[in-house]
Amino acid sequence: MEDAIVKLTSKEGETFDVPRKVAMMSKLVKDTFSDDDDEDDEEDETEVKEVPLPNVTAPVLKKVIEYCTHYQDEEMTPIQTPLKSGTLDELVQAWYANFVKVDRNMLFDLVAAANFMDIKPLLDLTCLAVSILIKGKSAQELRQMFNISAELSPEEQAEAQRENAVAE
Amino acid sequence: MLTLLDLPDDLFSESIFTYVPVTDLGRFGTVCRKFHNMRHLVDEELKARDTALIVSQQYPAESPILSILDYRERVLSFERCSTFAWEMTRQAIEHEACPSHEEETGCQCNPLESFPKLQDGLRGGKNYFFFVQFTAMNKLLWEGFLRDARTESDDYSPLISLFRNENVDIYQAFDGEEINNGRSIFASVDEMFSSDKLVP
Numbered sequence: 001m002e003d004a005i006v007k008l009t010s011k012e013g014e015t016f017d018v019p020r021k022v023a024m025m026s027k028l029v030k031d032t033f034s035d036d037d038d039e040d041d042e043e044d045e046t047e048v049k050e051v052p053l054p055n056v057t058a059p060v061l062k063k064v065i066e067y068c069t070h071y072q073d074e075e076m077t078p079i080q081t082p083l084k085s086g087t088l089d090e091l092v093q094a095w096y097a098n099f100v101k102v103d104r105n106m107l108f109d110l111v112a113a114a115n116f117m118d119i120k121p122l123l124d125l126t127c128l129a130v131s132i133l134i135k136g137k138s139a140q141e142l143r144q145m146f147n148i149s150a151e152l153s154p155e156e157q158a159e160a161q162r163e164n165a166v167a168e
Numbered sequence: 169m170l171t172l173l174d175l176p177d178d179l180f181s182e183s184i185f186t187y188v189p190v191t192d193l194g195r196f197g198t199v200c201r202k203f204h205n206m207r208h209l210v211d212e213e214l215k216a217r218d219t220a221l222i223v224s225q226q227y228p229a230e231s232p233i234l235s236i237l238d239y240r241e242r243v244l245s246f247e248r249c250s251t252f253a254w255e256m257t258r259q260a261i262e263h264e265a266c267p268s269h270e271e272e273t274g275c276q277c278n279p280l281e282s283f284p285k286l287q288d289g290l291r292g293g294k295n296y297f298f299f300v301q302f303t304a305m306n307k308l309l310w311e312g313f314l315r316d317a318r319t320e321s322d323d324y325s326p327l328i329s330l331f332r333n334e335n336v337d338i339y340q341a342f343d344g345e346e347i348n349n350g351r352s353i354f355a356s357v358d359e360m361f362s363s364d365k366l367v368p
Contacts, residue, residue, distance in 0.1 A: 151200055
């Protein structure tokens, strides 16, 4: 069973052979296996199974597999809240901090992939990286950074600012 | 390619928000309509943090921190002081590791230099105050809020005053020995700060 291979297929149809243990970090994959096992108890457990991932592109899936593979050798330390630092390097091990130093689009794709594939530690890490992007930025800076248009009415702006007065 | 706005709401409420400081969470609602409409999720996150705070700090039901502040103020104040304390700790550790720390010439690094200086009673434009518990031999002597400083005189510190107050033999009290001047430290300290319990 340890050497069993799972084929993960990306949105584009590209297939990645992944050791079962690595693939099983995804609860989606794990659930797929248990569903199959329920349906066919006689099935040969060494048979290579294929799991389609229609929401995950090949470059993102490659990164996800990289994460899950590394996790087998060095488990990511759980992220403690409240955070004691605002820099990734002081919150997770160096490899994981470097892993999420990617462009913003890739980061959001990784968040979505971790969510879809249900990989909790990857979701924690990528959401932490997003939160660090947000930290300390003004509303204007956030709009510029994430290309968001200001669409609030003056009344809504005033309401939100009034509610937030205690924090500023 | 996804953008920040494309991420589902539950990802914000269940994951991203849990790592965002209170100040930034509050600002979120001013960014755009999607986030403006998610303010109830921000509020839920703040309430969850408050619940966790009360449990982790073991505040008794009658603790003043539960009556003087609302949940937003409580988590904000805790976060602000916590950040302050973490930074002090980090710099203290750095200071101890400084190679010249034990030389007679003294240490050349300058710990705590980066802390915002008091100006008009504020540090970096923000109001700090501290929920303080004085204990000795596991006995709670006094608890309450201390101002960081008075607005009219930035050099005033309640903590410094406490140590200078000749009516309070605070060192003896902290050693757990009897206070021989006949006044309980609780009464002395409470009297001293009764007018200083802070409304943030």
